[in-house]
Amino acid sequence: MSNLAEQIMRNVLGRATTAEDYRQLNEMMAALPPEIATSPGAMYELVSRMNFLQQLDATIAQAGREAQQKIHYDLPARIDDAALKAMLKVRDTLPVDAAHTAKKLYFTTALGTLVIGIFCCCAGWILGENHVKAERAATHAASDRELGRCVDAATGAFVTSARAGVRTAPIRNETVRNDLMVCGAEYADRRAGNG
DSSP: OOOOHHHHIIIIIIIIHHHHHHHHHHHHHHHHHHHTTTOOOHHHHHHHHHHHHHHHHHHHHHHHHHHHHHHHHHHHHHHHHHHHHHHHHHHHSSSHHHHHHHHHHHHHHHHHHHHHHHHHHHHHHHHHHHHHHHOOOOOHHHHHHHHHHHHHHHHHHHHHHHHHHHSSSOOOOHHHHHHHHHHHHHHHHTTTOOO
């Protein structure tokens, strides 16, 4: 380090050179050509830059120490705050109380049972109606067949006895009419579902 640099440091910065100043100035001057090392303007520029870098390093170190102290000082409060926020978030997802949960469960169960009941009733009604229709059709067909047999029996006996003269006393018209009325009454009774 040159005497010029020491003199600039004393006059401009108002302090004596330190071991760190010597080291930094020697590193900077080793990278410069010899003509610039003897120039007072270049030397002033080197000293001012070296001082700026030292102040910048000191400021960064001080800020780092303060930030670390602040982190250590604020850490318990930050941990408590984060734990409280997490607990509140979990609490907000929980039900208000057991009665509230039971009411929701009962309501959901009742609504589901009602929907399933309505569906099953509709399906049962449709299937039952089809079954009843089929049975009614079979009953009506059987009733029609029985009516035909009854009418055939009532009229057949009259026609046969009148034609062949088999009976000594032929069947009278009133008897045939009564037999046909009985056939009609049985038919109506079967159609009504009583037989």
